[in-house]
Amino acid sequence: MNVQDRRRLLGPAAAKPMAFSYTTGGEVEKISTNTPPKYSEGEEVLSLHTGFIENCNGSALVEARNSKHQTSLITAVYGPRSIRGSFTSQGTITIQLKNGLLEKYNTNELKEVGSFLTGIFNSVVNLCRYPKSGIDIFVYLTYDKELQNETFDEKLQSEKLFSQITSLIPHCITSITLALADAGIEIVDIAAAGEANCTVISFIKNGEEIVGLWKDEGDHEDILESVSACKEHYKRYRDLMISCLLEQKNLDAKSA
Amino acid sequence: MSICLALIATPFGIKYSITFVAQTGLINSYPVMTSDFQFPKIAYPGKLICPQYSTENKDGEDVIFNYVCGPGTKLLQYEHNGTMLEAITATLIGTVKREEVKNTDEEEEEKLEVADQSTEEEKSVDASSSEVVKRVVKFIRVSVLPGADDDGRTSKDANNDFANNLPKEGDIVLTRVTRLSLQRANVEILAVEDKPSPIDSGVGSNGMGIIAAGGGSGAATFSVSQASSDLGETFRGIIRSQDVRSTDRDRVKVIECFKPGDIVRAQVLSLGDGTNYYLTTARNDLGVVFARAANGAGGLMYATDWRMMTSPATGVTEKRKCAKPF
Amino acid sequence: MSLSVAEKSYLYDSLASTPSIRPDGRLPHQFRPIEIFTDFLPSSNGSSRIIASDGSECIVSIKSKVVDHSMENELLQVDVDIAGQRDDALIVETITSLLNKVLKSGNGIDSSKLQLTKKYSFKIFVDVLVISSFSYPVSLISFAIYSALNSTYLPKLISAFDDLEVEELPTFHDYDMVKLEISPPLVFILAIVGNNILVDPAANESEVANNGLIVTWSNGKITSPIRSVALNDSNVKGFKPHLLKQGLAMVEKYASDIVRSLENL
Numbered sequence: 001m002n003v004q005d006r007r008r009l010l011g012p013a014a015a016k017p018m019a020f021s022y023t024t025g026g027e028v029e030k031i032s033t034n035t036p037p038k039y040s041e042g043e044e045v046l047s048l049h050t051g052f053i054e055n056c057n058g059s060a061l062v063e064a065r066n067s068k069h070q071t072s073l074i075t076a077v078y079g080p081r082s083i084r085g086s087f088t089s090q091g092t093i094t095i096q097l098k099n100g101l102l103e104k105y106n107t108n109e110l111k112e113v114g115s116f117l118t119g120i121f122n123s124v125v126n127l128c129r130y131p132k133s134g135i136d137i138f139v140y141l142t143y144d145k146e147l148q149n150e151t152f153d154e155k156l157q158s159e160k161l162f163s164q165i166t167s168l169i170p171h172c173i174t175s176i177t178l179a180l181a182d183a184g185i186e187i188v189d190i191a192a193a194g195e196a197n198c199t200v201i202s203f204i205k206n207g208e209e210i211v212g213l214w215k216d217e218g219d220h221e222d223i224l225e226s227v228s229a230c231k232e233h234y235k236r237y238r239d240l241m242i243s244c245l246l247e248q249k250n251l252d253a254k255s256a
Numbered sequence: 257m258s259i260c261l262a263l264i265a266t267p268f269g270i271k272y273s274i275t276f277v278a279q280t281g282l283i284n285s286y287p288v289m290t291s292d293f294q295f296p297k298i299a300y301p302g303k304l305i306c307p308q309y310s311t312e313n314k315d316g317e318d319v320i321f322n323y324v325c326g327p328g329t330k331l332l333q334y335e336h337n338g339t340m341l342e343a344i345t346a347t348l349i350g351t352v353k354r355e356e357v358k359n360t361d362e363e364e365e366e367k368l369e370v371a372d373q374s375t376e377e378e379k380s381v382d383a384s385s386s387e388v389v390k391r392v393v394k395f396i397r398v399s400v401l402p403g404a405d406d407d408g409r410t411s412k413d414a415n416n417d418f419a420n421n422l423p424k425e426g427d428i429v430l431t432r433v434t435r436l437s438l439q440r441a442n443v444e445i446l447a448v449e450d451k452p453s454p455i456d457s458g459v460g461s462n463g464m465g466i467i468a469a470g471g472g473s474g475a476a477t478f479s480v481s482q483a484s485s486d487l488g489e490t491f492r493g494i495i496r497s498q499d500v501r502s503t504d505r506d507r508v509k510v511i512e513c514f515k516p517g518d519i520v521r522a523q524v525l526s527l528g529d530g531t532n533y534y535l536t537t538a539r540n541d542l543g544v545v546f547a548r549a550a551n552g553a554g555g556l557m558y559a560t561d562w563r564m565m566t567s568p569a570t571g572v573t574e575k576r577k578c579a580k581p582f
Numbered sequence: 583m584s585l586s587v588a589e590k591s592y593l594y595d596s597l598a599s600t601p602s603i604r605p606d607g608r609l610p611h612q613f614r615p616i617e618i619f620t621d622f623l624p625s626s627n628g629s630s631r632i633i634a635s636d637g638s639e640c641i642v643s644i645k646s647k648v649v650d651h652s653m654e655n656e657l658l659q660v661d662v663d664i665a666g667q668r669d670d671a672l673i674v675e676t677i678t679s680l681l682n683k684v685l686k687s688g689n690g691i692d693s694s695k696l697q698l699t700k701k702y703s704f705k706i707f708v709d710v711l712v713i714s715s716f717s718y719p720v721s722l723i724s725f726a727i728y729s730a731l732n733s734t735y736l737p738k739l740i741s742a743f744d745d746l747e748v749e750e751l752p753t754f755h756d757y758d759m760v761k762l763e764i765s766p767p768l769v770f771i772l773a774i775v776g777n778n779i780l781v782d783p784a785a786n787e788s789e790v791a792n793n794g795l796i797v798t799w800s801n802g803k804i805t806s807p808i809r810s811v812a813l814n815d816s817n818v819k820g821f822k823p824h825l826l827k828q829g830l831a832m833v834e835k836y837a838s839d840i841v842r843s844l845e846n847l
Binding site: 080082083084085086087088089126129130131132133181184186187188189190204205208242245246249 | 531
Binding site for chain 3: 090107109111112115120203204205210211213215217218227
């Protein structure tokens with residue numbers, strides 16, 4: 001039985017797409033009143049928001065926009081929950097990434113990033129507090145667009161795709177860290193990452209330790225330069241995340 | 257001999273002075289008073305709170321503070337100028353709380369004894385040199401609690417936020433009986449006593465969170481890392497027949513102690529195996545707290561003695577291993 | 583392999599000491615012995631089978647197809663199958679994605695070597711079957727791919743190279759084959775234990791490693807992708823930035839020896 005139901009694939013010949021009136025504006029504004037003031041430094045604008053999904057333990061929304069592209073991703077943290085199977089003396093983390101409206105990335109590439117992120121957060125989450133349980137993290141890539149990408153040269157396009165997932169990883173790390181902190185799951189430090197020369201490096205402990213390294217393009221000569229550039233990014237993101245968390249948990253940042 | 261090691265601890269520029277004290281009988285061995293670090297009020301993950309030890313010289317008394325990690329903190333190693341140092345670091349976002357722990361732990365007792373001995377030793381030495389200096393060791397638990405302030409509001413604010421309440425050894429848990437056999441009673445763990453449950457805990461079976469239409473990922477109460485499980489399952493536990501009561505353990509009939517659906521207060525013996533916690537009710541205040549008559553068909557019953565419950569409406573009595581209600 | 587807490591602690595301490603002591607007595611830069619057989623599958627263009635000393639085993643088969651290269655972006659495609667794992671398992675998809683990036687044209691693969699005519703090229707399909715693996719198998723797989731591609735023979739073209747003017751499908755010689763001359767990249771796995779770096783970690787070493795590095799080596803230099811990889815999920819920690827430099831230096835120093843020994847098969 002290899003028969004597909006194609007009846008709804010084609011509309012009538014004269015069909016027009018539905019046009020909605022300008023109603024979305026109000027909603028957008030409503031969200032932006034909840035969001036903290038956008039943190040901007042340099043040319044990148046970052047908007048961070050936590051705890052807006054009700055049925056998960058912790059959630060975070062990260063929106064980033066610079067002159068080249070615009071990204072928005074939502075992270076939800078569930079658990080710790082019971083797992084079945086053999087005894088584990090410490091928690092297990094699973095991270096799943098999902099394409100949003102734009103089906104942009106291959107599933108196996110997303111899974112590769114997911115397992116890379118799992119490796120990072122295995123070293124960041126204080127797993128020994130969570131025996132026999134699993135922590136599930138879902139990252140939903142809502143929106144991700146190149147802003148000045150008018151060229152439709154196919155080769156250029158495919159090269160862009162490779163570099164884009166690299167530029168996405170720092171934001172994934174930011175949003176997962178925020179969501180974990182929001183969920184009250186113990187993490188040993190605020191993990192964040194910076195990107196430079198298509199290299200993503202994630203740090204903890206004020207840049208003294210690397211927890212993750214991802215490089216898709218280029219040679220290794222620039223990797224050592226990238227370390228310091230990424231460290232700058234990391235410190236900036238970390239400070240933003242701390243002030244965002246303190247603000248949104250109604251803790252006075254000045255007394256910290 | 258005392259070794260004083262002052263350091264400027266790394267990440268956020270908090271200045272510490274850590275003093276390590278090696279206790280010997282030498283007279284000129286009193287540690288320099290160094291407690292010039294400030295406890296932060298608010299902590300966030302990665303924030304250094306305090307070193308493991310600090311000392312204070314008060315009224316001619318040397319007080320050594322030994323800081324112990326409580327919930328929301330972890331002892332981590334930092335490298336500073338080539339030496340490894342340990343500092344208590346926050347792992348949660350919230351307010352820092354300090355409380356003195358009395359010698360509840362045997363280990364700590366031993367330590368205290370050692371400290372006492374040395375104090376005595378020193379007293380004797382001091383007596384000869386006609387100078388009395390006491391040395392006291394205080395254990396202080398440092399923890400980070402989610403919430404804005406450490407007054408009464410904390411517990412209210414902490415509700416639903418605290419995911420770090422997994423059952424551990426010695427905890428009292430509230431459970432529901434799901435299955436009985438001759439050897440054991442299977443239960444599901446509903447909550448750890450005196451601790452809030454996470455938002456998404458037990459959405460399927462206990463109904464507290466909001467559930468998406470058609471389930472959604474929020475409906476699963478098991479972790480997706482182990483997908484071969486039924487929906488809506490919580491942590492499970494086993495009460496073996498030997499662990500039901502502390503006397504006459506060999507003649508326990510499980511069916512005369514629990515019935516399916518009973519709410520049982522139990523204590524965690526061990527983390528058990530992959531699926532089950534091992535629990536016990538072998539204490540007066542542990543056992544059935546709520547039960548309905550006639551296998552759940554009748555009304556709520558009340559304990560009349562430790563192994564009998566009565567329904568006030570019908571007067572029917574049933575056998576249970578009851579928890580002492582008061 | 584599952585080690586007890588005491589075994590792990592002993593192993594970790596011996597690997598993290600200076601100099602590190604590996605359980606099988608290897609030096610930090612020393613590989614385990616491997617056995618490679620090539621060209622044994624009659625129905626594929628090239629094949630290899632690699633067996634590591636711990637019994638990890640992997641088979642690679644190379645097949646080819648003539649494609650219009652203006653339509654196809656990638657002329658090499660890797661497909662990984664690991665025995666006992668589902669096709670959509672995390673490890674399978676991760677390794678597939680990584681190897682496809684390793685063999686991406688422009689990185690180390692010269693796609694002009696696969697070109698047949700002005701219009702057509704060979705597309706190479708690399709099918710990997712990991713029969714058994716005890717540690718992270720990427721390094722082993724890349725050695726197998728390397729030796730399989732080095733033993734690949736493709737049909738010899740007898741039609742004209744310039745087919746843009748005259749529309750013509752490529753035709754091949756009946757039995758003459760041409761050796762494929764590409765030098766595929768190699769992938770090295772480094773384990774970080776304490777402040778030490780070890781190459782080619784065995785299963786027990788992977789289990790206590792604090793972190794891992796994936797380093798790609800192509801045409802005499804280190805190229806991307808470079809990754810950190812968690813070799814276990816219980817003992818992972820951050821590492822000092824200088825270890826990264828140290829690891830890359832170690833690969834730079836010894837990789838050419840590995841390439842030479844693989845070429846001399």
